[in-house]
Amino acid sequence: MNPMQEAERRSRDALIRELQAAGAVVKGTGILCCFHKDHHASGSVYQGRDGVWRFRCHDTECAFHGDIFDVRAKATNRPLADVLKEGSGPRVTSPSTSTKRPTQSGPKVYPTMDALRAALPGRIALEHYYPRETSDIAMIVFRCETADGKSYRPVHPVNGGYVLGGPPKPWILYHLPKIETADTIVVVEGEKCCDYLDRYGITAVTSPFGADSAKEADWTPLAGKNCILWRDNDLAGQKYMQQVQAILERLQPECRISWIDPADLDLGEKQDVADLIEQLQTLGKTEPEITAELHRVLSKARPLGPLAGLRERVEQIVRGEYRSIALPWPNLTELTEALLPGNVVLLAGTVGASKSFLLVQAILYWLEHGENVAAVAFEGDAQTHQNRALAQLSGIADVTKSAWIAENADLMRSLLDTHAATLERFARHWFTGRSLGIETLEDGAAWIEEQAQLGRRIVCVDPVTLLLRRNKPWISDHAFVQSVKNTAESYGISVVLISHPVKGTSEPTRENLAGSASYERHTDVIVTLANHPDKQSPVRTACGTLDLSYNRTVRIEKTRNAPGTGYRLAFNFLADKGLVLAELGVIVKRSGVKES
Numbered sequence: 263m264n265p266m267q268e269a270e271r272r273s274r275d276a277l278i279r280e281l282q283a284a285g286a287v288v289k290g291t292g293i294l295c296c297f298h299k300d301h302h303a304s305g306s307v308y309q310g311r312d313g314v315w316r317f318r319c320h321d322t323e324c325a326f327h328g329d330i331f332d333v334r335a336k337a338t339n340r341p342l343a344d345v346l347k348e349g350s351g352p353r354v355t356s357p358s359t360s361t362k363r364p365t366q367s368g369p370k371v372y373p374t375m376d377a378l379r380a381a382l383p384g385r386i387a388l389e390h391y392y393p394r395e396t397s398d399i400a401m402i403v404f405r406c407e408t409a410d411g412k413s414y415r416p417v418h419p420v421n422g423g424y425v426l427g428g429p430p431k432p433w434i435l436y437h438l439p440k441i442e443t444a445d446t447i448v449v450v451e452g453e454k455c456c457d458y459l460d461r462y463g464i465t466a467v468t469s470p471f472g473a474d475s476a477k478e479a480d481w482t483p484l485a486g487k488n489c490i491l492w493r494d495n496d497l498a499g500q501k502y503m504q505q506v507q508a509i510l511e512r513l514q515p516e517c518r519i520s521w522i523d524p525a526d527l528d529l530g531e532k533q534d535v536a537d538l539i540e541q542l543q544t545l546g547k548t549e550p551e552i553t554a555e556l557h558r559v560l561s562k563a564r565p566l567g568p569l570a571g572l573r574e575r576v577e578q579i580v581r582g583e584y585r586s587i588a589l590p591w592p593n594l595t596e597l598t599e600a601l602l603p604g605n606v607v608l609l610a611g612t613v614g615a616s617k618s619f620l621l622v623q624a625i626l627y628w629l630e631h632g633e634n635v636a637a638v639a640f641e642g643d644a645q646t647h648q649n650r651a652l653a654q655l656s657g658i659a660d661v662t663k664s665a666w667i668a669e670n671a672d673l674m675r676s677l678l679d680t681h682a683a684t685l686e687r688f689a690r691h692w693f694t695g696r697s698l699g700i701e702t703l704e705d706g707a708a709w710i711e712e713q714a715q716l717g718r719r720i721v722c723v724d725p726v727t728l729l730l731r732r733n734k735p736w737i738s739d740h741a742f743v744q745s746v747k748n749t750a751e752s753y754g755i756s757v758v759l760i761s762h763p764v765k766g767t768s769e770p771t772r773e774n775l776a777g778s779a780s781y782e783r784h785t786d787v788i789v790t791l792a793n794h795p796d797k798q799s800p801v802r803t804a805c806g807t808l809d810l811s812y813n814r815t816v817r818i819e820k821t822r823n824a825p826g827t828g829y830r831l832a833f834n835f836l837a838d839k840g841l842v843l844a845e846l847g848v849i850v851k852r853s854g855v856k857e858s
Contacts, residue, residue, distance in 0.1 A: 267331070267346065270330050270331075271313075271314045271315065271329050271330055271331070272313045272314060272315065273315065273330075274307060274309070274315045276315075276330055277307055277315045277316075277317060277329070277330045277333070278307065279369070280330045280333050280334055280337075280369075281293060281296060281305075281307075281317060281333055282427050282428070283337070283369035283370075283425060283426050283427040284296040284297075284333060284334075284336075284337035284415075284426050284427060285337075285414070285415050285416045285426060285427055285428065285471075286305065287303075287428070287471050287474075287475060287478070289303045289474065291306065292304075292305065292306060293305035293306060293307070293317070294471065294472065294474060294475070295319040295321060295324055295326065296337065296413070296415070297319065297324055297326045297336060297337075297410075297413055298319070298321060298323065298324040298410075298411060298412075298413050299412060299413065299414055299472065300319075300321065300324075300472065301472050301473045301474055301498045302321075302474070302498075303474060304319050304320045304321040304324070305317055305318065305319045305320065305326075306318060306320070314329050315329065315330070316328060316329050316332075317329075317332075317333055323410075323411065324410070324411075331345050331346060334370075336383075337415075337426055338370065338381045338426070339381060339382060339383040339384075340381070369425040369426060369427060370425065370426070371420060371422050371423045371424070371425055372423050372424045372425070373422065373423040374423065374424075375402075375424060377423075378417055378423075378424045378426070379404075381426075382404055382406050382415055383406050383408050383413070383415075384406045384407050384408030384409070384413075385406065385407045385408075386404055386405070386406055387405045387406065387407045387412070388404070388405040388453075388454070389402055389403075389404055389405075390402065390403040390404075390405075390436065390453035390457075392433075392434055392435075392436055392438070392470065393438065393439055394434060394438060394439070395438060395439055395442070397439060399419060400418065400429055400433075400434050401416055401417065401418045401428060401429050401433070401434070401470065402416070402417045402418070403415070403416050403417075403453060403470060404416075404417065414471075414472075416428045416470065416471070428470065428471065431478050432478060432479055432480040433469065433470050433471070433475075433478055433479045433480065434479070434480060435467045435468065435469060435479060435480070435481065435483065435484075436453050436456050436467055436468045436469075436470065437456055437460065437465065437466065437467050438467070438483060440460075440465045440467075441465065441467065441483045441484065441487070442483070444465035444487070445487065445488055446465070446487070446488040446489075446490065446560070447465050447466070447467055447484055447487050447488070447489050447490070448464055448465065448466040448467075448489075448490045448492055448560065449466070449467055449468065449484075449489055449490065449491050449492065449503070449506055450466050450467075450468050450492050450493075450534065450535055451468060451473055451493060451494045451498075451499050451502050451503075451534065452468055452494075452534070453468060453470075454536050455468065455492075455534050455535045455536050456468050458535060458536045458539050459535060459556070462539075462549070462552060462553045462556055463553065464556060464557075464560070466492075467484070469481075469506075473494075473498040473499060473501065473502035474498075474502075476502055476505040476506050476509065477505060477509065481506070481509050481510060481513065482513060484510060484513065484517060485513040485514060485515055485516075485517065486513075486515035486516070486517065487517055487518070488517070488518045488520075489510055489517045489518065489519050489520075490520050490521070490522065490560055490563045491503045491506060491507060491519065491520070491521040491522070491566075492521075492522045492534075492535055493521070493522075493524065493534075494524070494532060494533070494534040495524035495525070495529045495530065495531060495532060495533050495534065496531060496532045499524075499534070503521065507519060507521075507566060511567070518565075518567075519565070519566040519567055520563035520564055520565045520566055521563060521564055521566055522559060522560070522562070522563050522564075523564070526562070527559065538559075539552060539556075542555060564577075584602070584603055584754075585602075585603075586599040586600070586601050586602045586823075587601035587628065587633055587719065587720060587756065588601075588631070589601070589624060589627070590623055590624055590627040590845075591831075591833075591843075591845035592845065593831055593845055593847060593848055594789070594816060594818075594831060594845060596824070596826075597818055597821070597824055597825065597826025597829050597831075597848075598787050598789065598818055598821050598824050598826050599821070599823045599824040600756070600758075600786075600787040600789070600821075601720060601756040601758075602756065602786075602823055603750075603751075603754035603755065603756065604747075604750045604751040604754060604755075604756075604786075605750060605756045605757070605786040605787060605822075605823075606743070606746055606747050606750055606756075606757045606759065606784070606785045606786050606787075607756065607757065607758045607759065607785065607786065607787040607788075607789070608759050608761055608775070608781055608782075608785045608787070608788045608789070609621075609758060609759070609760050609761070609789050609790075609791065610760075610761040610762055610763060610770045610775050610776075610788070610789075610790045610791070611760075611762060611770060611790065611791035611792065611793075612762065612763060612767070612768065612769070612770060612791075612792060612793060613762070614793055615791045615792060615793040615814070616791065616793065616814065616835045616841075616843060617724070617725070617760050617762075617791060618639065618641070618642075618647070618650070618724060618760075619650060619654075619835070619841050619842070619843065620791065620843050621637060621722060621724055621758075621760060622647060622650050622651050622654060622692075623654055623842050623843060624722075624758075625637055625651075625688065625691065625692060625722070626651060626654060626655065626684070626688060628720060629684070629687055629688060629691060630684075633719050633720060634717055634718050634719050634720075635691055635718060635719065635720040635721070635722070636691050636692075636693065636713045636716075636718045636720075636721050636722070637691065637692050637693065637721075637722035637723075637724060638692075638693045638694065638695050638698065638700060638706075638709060638722070638723055638724070639692065639693070639694055639695065639724045640694070640695040640696075640700075640724065640725065640728040640729075641724070641725070641728070642694075643694060643696075644689065644692070644693075644694050644697070647692055647694075648685055648688065648689055648692075649661060649662050650662060650841060651684075651685060651688045651692075652677060652678070652681055652685060653840055653841045654840045654841055654842050655681045655684060655685070655840075656677050656680075656681065656840070657839055657840040658677070658840065659836075659837060659838055659839065659840055659841050661674060661677060662841070695728070700729070701729070701730055702729055702730045702731070702732055703726075703729045703730070703731055703732070703738050703739070703741070703742040704732065704742075705729070706723055706726065706729045706742065707742055707745040707746055707749070710723070710746055710749055710757060711745075711749045711753075713755075714749050714750075714752075714753035714755050715753070718755060719755055719756065720755065720756050720757075720758065721755060721756075721757050721758070722757075722758040722759075722760070723757075723758070723759050723760065724760035725759075725760040725761055725762060726742075726759040726760060726761055726777075727761050727762060727776045727777060729742075735777065735778045736778040736779070736780065739777050739778040739780040739781065740778065740780040740784075742780075743780045743781060743784045743785065744780075744784065746759070747784060747785075759781075759785070761775055761776055761777065761781065762775075762776050763775055763776060763790075764776050769790075769792045770790040770791075770792060771790065771817075771819060772788050772790075772819040772820055775788075782820075785820070786820075786821075786822045786823075787818075787820060787821050787822070788818075788819040788820040789816060789817070789818055789819065790816070790817045790819055791814060791815075791816055791833075792814065792815045792817070793813065793814055793835070794813060794814075794815065795813065796811045796812070796813050797811065797812060797813075797815075798810065798811045798812075799812075799832065799849050799850075800849070800850050800851070801832045801846050801847040801848065801849055801850070802847050802848045802849075802850050803846060803847035804847075807850060808847075810832060810846050810847070811834075812832035812833060812834050812846055813833075813834055813835055814832075814833035814834065814835050814843060815830055815831070815832065815833070815849070816830070816831040816833055816845075817829075817830050817831075818830075818831075829848055829849075830848070830849040831845060831846075831847070831848055831849065832845075832846040832847055832848075832849050833845055833846065834846060
């Protein structure tokens with residue numbers, strides 16, 4: 263190896279240029295490998311102890327490793343010895359007669375396409391041409407199949423022939439000349455999908471060099487167009503289309519953007535539009551039938567843009583996917599819509615206000631109606647809460663008293679047998695914090711997310727104020743509430759947090775809740791429960807407004823999606839009839855308007 267070649271091996275820039283000439287794409291410290299279809303910038307360069315710069319692909323199937331000459335040999339499918347012979351022989355330069363610095367060798371120029379094809383590895387399966395608007399060719403992408411798998415090799419014309427590698431950025435879109443005359447453009451991932459749609463008269467485009475290179479292409483020809491994004495059914499395809507969407511949203515004039523969800527098309531993992539067409543062909547569909555099916559799919563594209571979220575929400579409501587779970591109390595359900603997906607609900611009550619009984623009643627109700635729920639309690643053991651559930655199921659409050667159980671053993675056993683199935687279901691959904699080892703707010707937030715991952719629709723914590731803080735209250739509380747809110751929104755669940763007012767408060771309000779202001783500011787619904795001696799007020803019921811006595815008042819302190827803020831509801835806690843809370847109606851003034 264002569265001194266010139268040794269100098270090239272010790273030049274990082276020379277190695278990078280060689281990789282780019284072979285089709286690699288440099289992305290910061292990562293490199294999209296040119297020797298396999300790389301979506302994740304699997305390659306990197308490093309300098310060894312011998313001073314030589316080398317490229318390594320960390321993809322386990324590719325695993326290419328070598329210096330500049332190894333890259334050149336691999337890219338041109340030639341033996342390393344032949345590559346080294348090109349620059350063999352000493353390069354003699356006299357310092358006294360020449361001050362020119364050694365020049366780096368540039369990419370090899372192939373005089374004809376046939377000569378270049380002969381230099382490509384393996385068998386050429388496909389050739390994708392990238393014409394400009396003027397129809398001259400800006401680039402060709404070859405799909406090569408070798409014993410090591412498939413690889414994509416870009417080529418672009420230069421003076422005197424063709425070289426391996428992509429042209430200068432920004433790169434043009436595939437099928438560029440067809441964009442000008444088309445109103446609707448389908449954006450897909452990969453030239454193959456474009457060609458499949460083109461066969462059926464549908465204009466489709468993609469950017470070159472895979473799912474990670476959208477931002478390197480020139481998307482301005484799509485300005486003002488109706489753009490339908492049809493992604494591959496995998497995470498890489500989703501990320502690619504998110505990049506494309508962000509680019510299109512900045513164009514002027516504005517694009518009309520919509521998208522197709524592969525999940526709606528019964529496509530498997532990593533499948534795309536080409537797979538759909540091949541499935542239709544396998545089913546014996548005719549060309550006109552396939553064309554009609556493709557246009558049907560495109561007509562179902564969901565709009566994106568500022569109103570996309572609202573449109574999708576409306577469709578979710580229509581499909582029954584976005585709904586507020588009912589509470590056992592109709593007025594409280596209607597006035598709060600507390601259990602919408604993504605909501606965090608705070609229920610606060612004074613000592614003895616029956617908060618835990620209310621939660622047990624709600625859990626039993628939700629389980630009866632087929633909802634997947636979970637609750638964790640930090641006061642009392644599992645048997646205590648199961649016993650309360652039995653009281654509510656049987657309507658006999660005395661089952662919670664040990665003396666009564668001792669005197670009525672046979673009846674107690676009979677009640678357990680009668681309600682065993684429901685109690686077992688309740689026990690599988692009601693946990694104790696002690697048994698789970700939940701001690702801090704961070705533990706609680708992690709448990710809520712675990713339950714969301716298990717598919718729970720409602721997750722309850724009773725009471726949240728017994729969880730320890732690791733930091734200052736306003737820091738720990740804020741982090742906890744934000745974490746819980748993120749979980750609720752990400753998984754589409756509802757979270758119910760049981761709390762209480764600060765010490766010395768006789769009646770809870772949103773201003774005197776325990777904990778920092780984060781609970782008041784960042785929860786979606788706040789409901790307070792107060793116990794008191796019997797009161798009598800006008801109460802609006804299903805039978806009209808009546809003067810009724812009640813011993814519990816539920817106040818709706820805050821709602822986001824319903825008109826209930828400020829309303830008060832009359833409840834009775836039936837201490838002698840099952841330890842349940844019965845909703846009587848809305849408390850009103852004598853004039854008949856709501857009392858706030």
